[in-house]
Amino acid sequence: MVGASGIxxxxxxxxxxxxxxxxxxxxxxxxxxxxxWDATKPATVYKTPEMLRDGTPCTxxxxxxxxxxxxxxxxxxxxxxxxxxDVRDDVSADDLFAQWxxxxxxxxxxxDCKMVKVYTSGTFFEDRENPPxxxxxxxxxxxxxxLELIVEAQAHLCSPDKLSWVAERxxxxxxxxxxxxxxxxxxxxxxxxxxxxxxxKKSVSxxxxxxxxxxxxxxxxxxxxxxxxxxxxxxxxLREVAPLSDEVSVNPMNIQRNTVxxxxxxxxxxxxxxxxxxxxxxxxxxxxxSSSNCRTIVHPTAGxxxxxxxxxxxxxxxxxxxxxxxxxxxxxxxxxxxxxDCKNIWKAEIDNDQSLPTPLGQGRxxxxxRVDMARAP
Ligand code: SF4
Ligand SMILES: [Zn+2]
Numbered sequence: 001m002v003g004a005s006g007i008x009x010x011x012x013x014x015x016x017x018x019x020x021x022x023x024x025x026x027x028x029x030x031x032x033x034x035x036x037w038d039a040t041k042p043a044t045v046y047k048t049p050e051m052l053r054d055g056t057p058c059t060x061x062x063x064x065x066x067x068x069x070x071x072x073x074x075x076x077x078x079x080x081x082x083x084x085x086d087v088r089d090d091v092s093a094d095d096l097f098a099q100w101x102x103x104x105x106x107x108x109x110x111x112d113c114k115m116v117k118v119y120t121s122g123t124f125f126e127d128r129e130n131p132p133x134x135x136x137x138x139x140x141x142x143x144x145x146x147l148e149l150i151v152e153a154q155a156h157l158c159s160p161d162k163l164s165w166v167a168e169r170x171x172x173x174x175x176x177x178x179x180x181x182x183x184x185x186x187x188x189x190x191x192x193x194x195x196x197x198x199x200x201k202k203s204v205s206x207x208x209x210x211x212x213x214x215x216x217x218x219x220x221x222x223x224x225x226x227x228x229x230x231x232x233x234x235x236x237x238l239r240e241v242a243p244l245s246d247e248v249s250v251n252p253m254n255i256q257r258n259t260v261x262x263x264x265x266x267x268x269x270x271x272x273x274x275x276x277x278x279x280x281x282x283x284x285x286x287x288x289x290s291s292s293n294c295r296t297i298v299h300p301t302a303g304x305x306x307x308x309x310x311x312x313x314x315x316x317x318x319x320x321x322x323x324x325x326x327x328x329x330x331x332x333x334x335x336x337x338x339x340x341d342c343k344n345i346w347k348a349e350i351d352n353d354q355s356l357p358t359p360l361g362q363g364r365x366x367x368x369x370r371v372d373m374a375r376a377p
Pocket of ligand 1: 070071082193
C-alpha cells in the first residue's frame with residue numbers, strides 16, 4: 001500500500017513500476033494484444049481499385065505498418081482514434097525495413113499496382129515516429145518505381161524544411177491530413193485534434209510551395225454532436241475545403257475500441273451517422289464540388305454495421321453500394337429510387353435535432369425494438 005507521500009507502510013520507498021501510461025492502452029487486453037504481434041510484419045496489406053491523379057483507374061496497394069505511433073496520441077490523442085491498438089514503442093528501424101520487405105512479398109512486389117498508400121498510424125515523416133533512413137528509402141523506392149505515393153501527416157508537423165526534404169525524394173507525392181472539421185471549436189472540443197484551422201491552411205500553402213498534393217480527410221459526426229449538426233456542418237466544411245484540396249475524403253465515424261467515442265457509444269450517448277445523412281450531404285454539395293477540380297470520396301468504413309454509418313439494417317447494403325458507386329461515377333442518379341421506411345425516422349430525427357434544445361441530438365439505437373428504445377438506457 002502506497003501512502004499519499006509515496007512511502008510504503010513499512011517506511012521503505014516504493015519501487016517505481018510504471019512510467020505514466022494512458023489508461024485505455026494499459027488494460028490487460030490491450031497489452032496482450034499489442035504483445036501478441038510480430039514487429040517485423042505489417043499490420044495489414046491489401047489492394048483496392050483506385051484512381052490515379054489524372055483520373056485513370058488503377059490498382060492501389062495499401063500498407064499499414066506497425067510503428068511507434070503518433071506523437072500526438074502519446075501526449076493526448078484524438079477522441080476517435082484507435083490506432084494505438086496497432087502501435088508499440090519498441091518498434092525498431094530494422095523492424096520497419098522488414099515490414100516493408102514483407103509488404104512487397106505479400107503484394108508480389110507491388111505487381112500491377114500504380115499507387116501505394118503508406119500508413120503509419122501517425123505522421124509518416126515525423127522522425128520521432130519513424131526513422132528518417134526508413135522514410136527516405138520508402139520515398140525514393142516508390143518514386144524510382146513510378147508509383148504514386150500517399151502518406152499521412154498532422155498539419156503542424158508539415159514544416160517547410162521537412163516538406164522540401166520529402167519533395168526532393170518523392171516529387172509530387174500526396175500528403176493526406178486529417179483535418180476532420182473546418183471549425184476551431186469542433187477541432188478543439190469534439191476532436192481534440194491538436195491543431196487549428198489556421199495551422200491547416202498554412203500547411204496547405206507549404207505543401208503547395210513544395211509541389212506536393214493535398215488530400216484532406218473530414219470526419220462525419222465527431223462525438224458530442226447531433227446528426228443534424230453533423231449533416232449541416234460537414235456539408236459546409238466540404239464546400240469550403242474542396243477548393244483548397246486536390247482530394248477530399250469524407251470519413252463517416254466508425255467507432256474504434258477503447259476511444260472516447262467508444263465510451264460514449266457504449267453509454268448510449270452517441271450513434272454513428274445515418275447513411276441517409278451521407279446521401280443528403282452528397283446531394284447538397286454535388287453542384288459546388290463538381291465545379292471545383294477536387295475529387296471527393298465518401299467511403300463508409302464499416303458501413304451498415306452497428307459501429308459504422310448505418311440505417312435500419314434492411315436498406316444498409318443498398319445505400320452503402322450507391323454511395324460507393326457515386327464515388328466513382330459522380331452521378332447523382334445512383335441515389336434515384338433509393339427508399340426505405342426508415343428514411344422517415346431519419347427525417348424526423350434531423351427535424352427534432354434542429355428544433356429541440358438537445359445539443360447532443362435525439363438519435364437512439366436504430367437496431368433495438370421500439371419498446372427498448374423508449375426505455376431509459
Ligand atoms: S493525429 Fe491521427 S494518428 Fe494521431 S491521434 Fe489523431 S487521428 Fe490518431
Ligand atoms: Zn432502412
